[in-house]
Amino acid sequence: MKYELVAGFETHIELGTDTKIFCSCSTEFGGEPNSHCCPVCIGLPGTLPKLNKKVVEYGIMAGLATNCEIANVSKMDRKNYCYPDLPKAYQISQLYMPLCNRGYVELSNGRKIRIHHIHIEEDAGKLIHNHGDTYVDYNRGGVPLIEIVSEPDIRSVEEAREYVEKLQQIMRYIGISDCRMQEGSMRCDVNISVRPEGSQELGTRTEIKNMNSITFITKAMEYEYERQVDLIENGGQVVQETLRYDDATNTTSSMRSKEDAHDYRYFRDPDLVTICVTDEEIQEIKNKLPELPQKKCRRYIEEFGVPENDAFLLTKYRNISEYFDKAIEGLKKPRTVSNFIIGQIFRILQTEEDKEAFDIKVTPGQLNELCKLLEAGKIQNNLAKSTLDKMLESGKPYSEYISEEDMAGLDEGFVDELCRQAIEANPKAVEQFKAGKEKAIMAVMGYVMKNSKGKANAQDVLAKIKAMIG
């Protein structure tokens, strides 16, 4: 029997606000242990939380970017559990009335992964184990998070990967988080079950906690899928439990069973007042949102004729698409710019991090000027390419490398003369061409291009030579 994988994600994303969710301590990653702390975020007796408005705004942005309904009225709840990294012994979160509800993320295959809700909450601190002792660092305690809870709509490991990547891309685009999984600013809990293909019922699920890499997520899901299928096929039953993934052995192991599940004793936090957001405020936030990557990508393809794959690469990171948008201003053929970015510029940006940062010496304006010369026919493609390489190294404008003379057009008679010389100098190639070998003419053309120092228009030269031979 074939089994279908069913998965839902709970994704925690650290918000990039300057200050924490309930006090004015810095949210900066790292720092000396307990140096970003105050009486409020270490939970000293008598302290009270004060909600950071920016967190609500960012939460609404996340909701709008994932097609959620934004709640006009939402409330903060306490999630009670005892652990040394949680100084108050409760996490302030949202259960009963979250900020955003009923959204979705659309995958490239057209399937919509529904989002049940998005809520805002505070992060916990960190335990550090050292030589048998345990230390607590509360720097991360109180850093704002959103939790995006999906419906169990994911049907394959590939969909899971795309879902996480999409979320990452969207949140980075709207600028509310850097979503760095290795630094823990994006973490996923994966709920996973299997069922016979065609079945409509959900199987018993397990939850793999705290995944902080897309590779691990896919590996863990593959492992867990196999494990559950094996179990069922051998007459066993999946037990509802919480699992941890061990990347060293690529296996999952039990953290706690359903019976040991926490009773969080959620109740409304009496220290915080109801969060009220008007439709006008929501609209205001909506107006400020940048164009989202999926929409942008479609636009590049449809409006500019950028090939699908190129459009995807251009919109993968906000910095690239913003650069592109600026560099194409006033150009007839935006594809010139996308070709330069994906060809020339990507060559010097090897890693994904480099591409994301897109920190290059050439400004969009400088690239734009160069492309304008090309469009005006003042220079040819080869010269433009070699010039851009030099500009990328030095950060200087094209005028440093291209002289007036370079831009002055070639005398028609001179080009005709060069063509005649080229035919004379390459009798063999001419013969081959006449015999039907199309490619042979390239050698004749190369002679002209070389002797015109690349200034001749290749298209024109080709036409002239063909006419002369023919």
Add this chain to the structure above:
Amino acid sequence: MGYIEKIQSMLTHGEITCVELTKKYLNAIETANSQLNAYVKITPETALDTAKKVDEKIARGESLLPLEGVPMTLKDNISTCGIETTCCSKILSGYTPIYDAKVWEILKAQNAVLLGKTNMDEFAMGSSSETSCFGGAANPFNTDHVSGGSSGGVASAVSADIAVFGLGSDTGGSIRQPASFCGIVGLKPTYGAVSRYGLIAYASSLDQIGPITKTVEDASVVYDAISIKDGNDSTSVGSKEKTFDTLDSDIKGLKIGIAREYLEGIRDDVKEAVLKAAKKYEEMGAEIVYFDFPALKYALPVYYILACAEASSNLGRYDGIRFGYKTEHYNGTHDMICKTRSEGFGEEVKRRILLGTYVLSAGYYDAYYKKAQNLRGTIIKAFDDVFKDVDVILAPTVPMTAFKKGQATSDPVETYLTDICTVPINIAGLPSVSLPCGFNSKGMPIGMQIIGGKFNEAKILNAAYKYEQACPENFKDTKWGVKL
């Protein structure tokens, strides 16, 4: 004239220096406290330093702020930077806050003279101060009796004139009940009127800080000083008006409501005194209106469910990791937290944590917590309706007078029942002032409370002040303390 005004007048007229005055109080504490156990920590250096500053100010001819130079005390659940704050619990022994509660910040800025921190029921849970890890505070009218709770230490100190005023906290009656037992004035302000920042939480949706004083005027002066909107407390609103300006306004035509249910199950002597006060009001031109208040019967269960639920969460942070008491011998983190809490908390606190944990548990939440929240709405609505017809409500503060020591701890449920008159006010977030209205045959004070609509502190203090003026015989000094 209130004591605060009198003291400031003495100071500015050079009849006494603030240092001399402060020393008088410190000496009086030394004499009285061994028997009263009102103070759990005395802060002579802080007090004398402040007093010196006040004297310098007077010498420079500067005018005094409303509470400047006035010797006072704080309940031990109000955070004081650099001064140990324990909630009278072993689990907070050795805990010294690194920040000031908002109310103390305000008083400190006015150079109020802090004499020390006063006794209370552990984490404000109790009606006699006897759940304190330091033992109970005695009643200055008869030291065989309790001073009430949970702000029993403040009430005992103010009643015994070893503090001019004090700040207590009232979650279910903890300001008004001890004020009633000790024959003085206690104001529980509207929820949100006074910032809770720095008040060590018992039940966050019910807790409110307020003054305990010997006169209504003093309560008004202190309330006006501390009822300021505070950005640190999201539930803080501040007050809408100064109460002092209207203290002496005419109460002719004031409609005073009395709930029939409020007079049931009340000791005869208490009932008699309250009805006598009602008569007095009528003589002053007020109108007494009787009404039915069936929602009252929900008040106690609603209070104990909500208060315990919130407490179970608020008290989770006492784990021995960052501050306060930590067990000596343990095996791992879990064991350390369990032992620390088992050893650090007293019986009553444990009882309420267990109750609260239970009512919030999966499967019980709807039957208890949710139902209690709904009934809270019913009670709020019932009060709203009453205040459409009356200006203020008159009621006994406690169904009885101060009980003998040891009585409260022997039967917790019986003791919970004594909160019946005070808890509805906290549930509805209303202001209420308790003031003395007579004595029983054994000379123990009887208290009554005047309850108002939200943020109507001015109205209830006005009514209280008028009564105080008409019946000064109910405001008696005890044999203790500083006589000005």
